[in-house]
Amino acid sequence: MELLVTLRKRELLEKVLPFVDGIIVGKFFTSSYHCSLKEIVEINVICKANQKKIYIVLDDFISEDDIDALYKYLEFIRKLEPDGIYFHDLGIVTAAKKYGLSDKLIYDGKTVACNSLDTAFLLSKGIDSVVLSRELTLEEIVRILQNNPRQIDLQIFGHQRLSYSKRRFLTNYFNEINKEFDYLDKEDLFLVEEQRDYKLPIIENEEGTFIYSDYVFEMFNELPDLIPYLRRGIVDTLFIEDQTVIDLCCDLHRLTGENKSFLRDNLYQNHPDRYSSGFLYQRTNITKDE
């Protein structure tokens, strides 16, 4: 398994690079990735010089009006010669052909890659790998991995995206209540529902509004057994403090079946947060009749 980390600050690169196999960066359409094109070029050079891989994330939906801009961005990506492109919009499959990038595509549907057959379908169409949805149980993940060994990526750490809207929930809300507030791209805003105490991070940017899990997903205990079957494991650093990211990458780099409990305890003690196994042991197939 390649260990990858999303890089949201240029200055963290040298600190995490020794521990990871590759870096995920993005700009333009992508949500919550703050590297400029110039920084991406620089990061690419450093990664290649250090024999590390670089992946570009392009994980937003593309409107028809943005297709020309998409082509320009793909031309930029092509010149980087990246190791992969994480994408969300199926239009990227067609667009990537034009730039000879088809074999670099990694599908990250966020919520719609939930089974072995859809995964196999995409792989048969030339998609390099598929990132599984976050709402799967461990049992379901294992089954899909067994059916498609070494062709699956998984988010192994971080807040999980719960929703993605083109609507500007914060802009609209502040307009509704006639309040001026500088909220764009802010990372310390949370929603708390009237009847529940979950504190859900919410971010609005040019592409829309994104809501994330209140907890930080971690799978130290489960990961060692999955490593032989996984293609890539992704550490999503959104909302995570810099020192936590550095220590985490170091720990995941040396994670084994023997030290998993020790490293997990370290994380919990040194960087306390609301950690959770997310949906790994929690089925979400209750219907309204139940």
Next chain:
Amino acid sequence: MSKIELLAPAKDLQKAKIAIMYGADAVYVGGKFFSLRSRASNFTIDDLRELCAFKKNYGAKLYVTVNIVFHDDDYEGIREYLKILDDMGVDGIIISSLALLRIARKVAPGLECHISTQLSSLNSLAVQTLKEYGADRIVLAREASMDQIKKIAYSTSVPLEVFIHGGMCSNYSGRCVLSNRMTLRDANRGGCAHSCRWKYHLFEGDQIISNPNCLLSMSSKDLRASAYVEEMIRCGIASLKIEGRMKSEYYIGQVVKTYRKMIDEIGLYGHLTEERLAYYDEELSKAENRPSDDGFLSGDCDHSKHLYGINGAGVTHDYVAYVHRYDEARSLCMIEVKNIFKRGDKIEVFGPEVDNEQFTIDQMFDQNWNLVELANKPTQLLFLRIPFKVHQGDMFRKVSL
């Protein structure tokens, strides 16, 4: 102008028949399994078979939703199910699982495969990808503007389907698992709790910054695309889709009939005057249970297109009775009570062949010919005289004074 399909939802057999009788060219329904909207009283195989026979008489089409986001266990029985649908004469399936494109081709080659809005197809490139994967029709994402829809339509030969009316997800369809987190109900497998319509406090760090008198909600107004129907016909959209598999027969009847007449009028005269559009909007508002707007069709969705503090606003006209029989010789009508009404109430009748004809309730009788002053027992059958011809399937609504 091309012939466009008016596609209506149906929760059960009765509503599917009403949709077709009121002018839908096609209906989409869910089976007991593999379908979103778990609370809808989804169709048994026998129901589907009966509907297949019914729709043939009207030259209508039937599409079955197989649109959950499948987990591995959910595929159990899918091949047999698709084969049954194909054999009985279902015209197509609406899917979000790409693997079903391959499975359906193999086991049920007579079924068209329509890509659900769950895959949020928002551009011509995505349409092209799905075409190459084998899709027969693609439902566009509700986030596309009318201008964008036109560009997509002009760039592809794949039939496109566009939502024109009904409730809308506030997030990209299929890209929301808020319900999973909040209630353990899988939003993409028929269990959505509509957490987006709940109210939320907004915090900056530990500080509440929301207005306690107006909490944040992601709730969107319903879609009403009546003003865009003409453009959609002109740009070659294949199908205009009404949302609402949970909705009542009254909603289905009123909304389907209104769009049917609108489409036919555009077909006849080539366009719709502002006056006529206003008339049709007024008709649609009679079945409105939530404020509506044109969503992303006109571009962005600003705060005026959101609902703060309210969820549903209730219908503006009460649906009070359904016509079962009419004896023309005696002007006697048998109706089923749906909501309360009484002698002296002013009633408007509408149906596939009746356009908002009004009368005042005089004498009503129960099945033992006892006089009834107040109709307040839902499902009760009553008899009354009506001064004009009505038909089985027509509906009564109370006119607000």
